[in-house]
Amino acid sequence: MSKTVPVRLEVNGVEHQLDVEPRVLLVHALRDRLGLTGTHVGCDTSNCGACTVHLNGRAVKSCTVLAVQADGAAVTTIEGMGNEQQLHPLQEAFWNDHGLQCGYCTPGMIMAAAGLLAENPNPTESEVRHALEGNLCRCTGYHNIVKAVLDAAAVGSGVTAQPEVKA
Amino acid sequence: MIPAEFDYLAPDSLQEAIQALADGGEDAKLLAGGHSLLPLMKLRLATPALLVDLRKVPGLHGIERENGSWRIGAMTTHSELEHSEQLGVVARAAGTIADPQVRNRGTIGGSLAHGDPASDLPAVMLITEGSVTLQGPGGQRVVAANELFQDYMETAIEPTEVLTEVRFPVLEGWGFGYQKFNRRSEDWAMVAVCAVIQQTGDICEDVRVGLTHMGSVPLRATAVEEALRGQSLNAENIAKAAQEAAQGTSPPADLNASEEYKRHLARVLSRRALEEAAGLS
Numbered sequence: 001m002s003k004t005v006p007v008r009l010e011v012n013g014v015e016h017q018l019d020v021e022p023r024v025l026l027v028h029a030l031r032d033r034l035g036l037t038g039t040h041v042g043c044d045t046s047n048c049g050a051c052t053v054h055l056n057g058r059a060v061k062s063c064t065v066l067a068v069q070a071d072g073a074a075v076t077t078i079e080g081m082g083n084e085q086q087l088h089p090l091q092e093a094f095w096n097d098h099g100l101q102c103g104y105c106t107p108g109m110i111m112a113a114a115g116l117l118a119e120n121p122n123p124t125e126s127e128v129r130h131a132l133e134g135n136l137c138r139c140t141g142y143h144n145i146v147k148a149v150l151d152a153a154a155v156g157s158g159v160t161a162q163p164e165v166k167a
Numbered sequence: 168m169i170p171a172e173f174d175y176l177a178p179d180s181l182q183e184a185i186q187a188l189a190d191g192g193e194d195a196k197l198l199a200g201g202h203s204l205l206p207l208m209k210l211r212l213a214t215p216a217l218l219v220d221l222r223k224v225p226g227l228h229g230i231e232r233e234n235g236s237w238r239i240g241a242m243t244t245h246s247e248l249e250h251s252e253q254l255g256v257v258a259r260a261a262g263t264i265a266d267p268q269v270r271n272r273g274t275i276g277g278s279l280a281h282g283d284p285a286s287d288l289p290a291v292m293l294i295t296e297g298s299v300t301l302q303g304p305g306g307q308r309v310v311a312a313n314e315l316f317q318d319y320m321e322t323a324i325e326p327t328e329v330l331t332e333v334r335f336p337v338l339e340g341w342g343f344g345y346q347k348f349n350r351r352s353e354d355w356a357m358v359a360v361c362a363v364i365q366q367t368g369d370i371c372e373d374v375r376v377g378l379t380h381m382g383s384v385p386l387r388a389t390a391v392e393e394a395l396r397g398q399s400l401n402a403e404n405i406a407k408a409a410q411e412a413a414q415g416t417s418p419p420a421d422l423n424a425s426e427e428y429k430r431h432l433a434r435v436l437s438r439r440a441l442e443e444a445a446g447l448s
């Protein structure tokens with residue numbers, strides 16, 4: 001095993017200090033070390049977007065980021081968006097609009113959509129479709145996902161994405 | 168998929184980064200956004216023993232205008248370029264790279280250093296007639312874009328050099344067009360064509376056309392440029408000039424497109440990019 005490196009991460013507002021091998025991917029640090037299994041691995045090849053989280057407020061594919069690259073950064077995962085008592089407006093809209101079937105892609109879809117709404121709170125349908133180009137869904141045919149994002153935008157989603165922090 | 172073991176350094180200065188590369192020898196590699204390197208490492212197609220991460224090195228970030236040129240730090244992301252409309256064709260091309268998540272990580276320096284002929288920014292650098300600044304143990308040197316790309320994934324950058332910034336002239340008053348063809352929006356270009364035109368009235372004073380994925384390096388479509396320079400910019404002249412787009416190219420065939428199909432795409436996309444640059448579409 002190569003030398004471990006200390007990594008400080010603020011995940012969903014909570015500070016964590018981890019020692020990781022440099023080759024550990026952020027998605028594995030989140031899932032296996034911190035138990036945050038809401039972030040999924042779909043393709044493992046940077047294509048499907050199931051692993052999308054926010055890094056300093058920006059949507060990224062956590063299967064293509066080393067945990068050490070995120071040292072000192074703020075990470076938001078699907079667990080940081082809402083909870084069963086109080087869903088995030090995007091979660092609420094995905095539920096109401098049937099924006100999911102098996103649900104595998106949903107955490108990544110919601111994080112990518114939240115990335116869009118943080119930049120552009122009132123997107124057009126075409127802007128939503130472009131913003132989700134990096135997320136694959138094998139069930140829904142996308143239509144209801146797009147509808148859910150537009151509906152969440154319409155209720156003024158008050159996206160909780162973190163402000164950008166320079167490392 | 169997990170990369171093979173490696174050591175990791177995130178130095179606080181450019182000097183330390185260059186030293187770490189020199190000490191690490193041929194098994195050391197720079198890490199920028201990681202969106203070309205990490206996928207290769209996960210597939211074990213690359214197995215560097217040491218990664219030198221540039222994320223903490225100061226001064227490698229940002230977009231500035233200086234005496235008629237743009238200066239862009241190597242670690243500037245595709246999404247920062249995309250949202251800087253004043254960069255014209257560079258912003259447009261950056262906005263077509265992959266998807267928002269990839270654009271939030273991938274950098275202009277990484278993209279040019281990687282030298283993949285399917286990537287969008289190299290051909291754009293050719294037509295802006297830009298240059299890159301390289302910093303190594305022996306000091307600094309500037310390499311013009313048309314000397315940077317040497318062969319498939321091979322550039323003029325030495326293993327101990329860091330690409331620190333990209334410069335290109337502000338193309339004030341030039342129209343531009345960018346046309347990229349792929350099967351899925353997230354994919355790399357089967358072929359892409361970038362064009363810039365300087366016109367007076369409807370006369371083409373100057374024109375530059377760049378081709379992506381039509382060879383082992385990005386190319387200038389000089390035959391198209393020659394056919395159009397000095398001509399009046401109408402649909403007929405543009406269509407005629409665009410017929411020359413595949414001249415002298417040897418496009419790599421792949422799963423998506425045969426050589427002949429790529430030549431066809433180069434001609435069609437050149438016409439569209441020129442029409443766009445001339446304000447005809």
Ligand SMILES: Cc1cc2nc3c(=O)[nH]c(=O)nc-3n(C[C@H](O)[C@H](O)[C@H](O)COP(=O)(O)OP(=O)(O)OC[C@H]3O[C@@H](n4cnc5c(N)ncnc54)[C@H](O)[C@@H]3O)c2cc1C
Nearest residue numbers: 197199200201202203204265273274276277280286287330
């Ligand atoms: C799913 C997916 C789709 C993509 N689609 C496209 C696309 O359509 N078009 C496109 O253009 N690109 C595409 N890319 C590639 C993306 O743009 C990469 O981010 C980019 O090519 C490399 O930039 P990087 O910062 O990630 O570099 P890294 O992966 O960190 O590095 C790439 C190489 O460059 C070297 N390097 C990095 N920075 C420097 C420097 N400053 N000085 C010297 N050497 C350096 C590294 O050592 C490495 O060898 C895609 C990537 C993915 C994962």
Ligand code: FES
Nearest residue numbers: 042043044049063
């Ligand atoms: S698991 Fe990361 S993009 Fe598919």
Ligand code: FES
Nearest residue numbers: 101102137138139
């Ligand atoms: S709901 Fe099944 S993959 Fe999207």
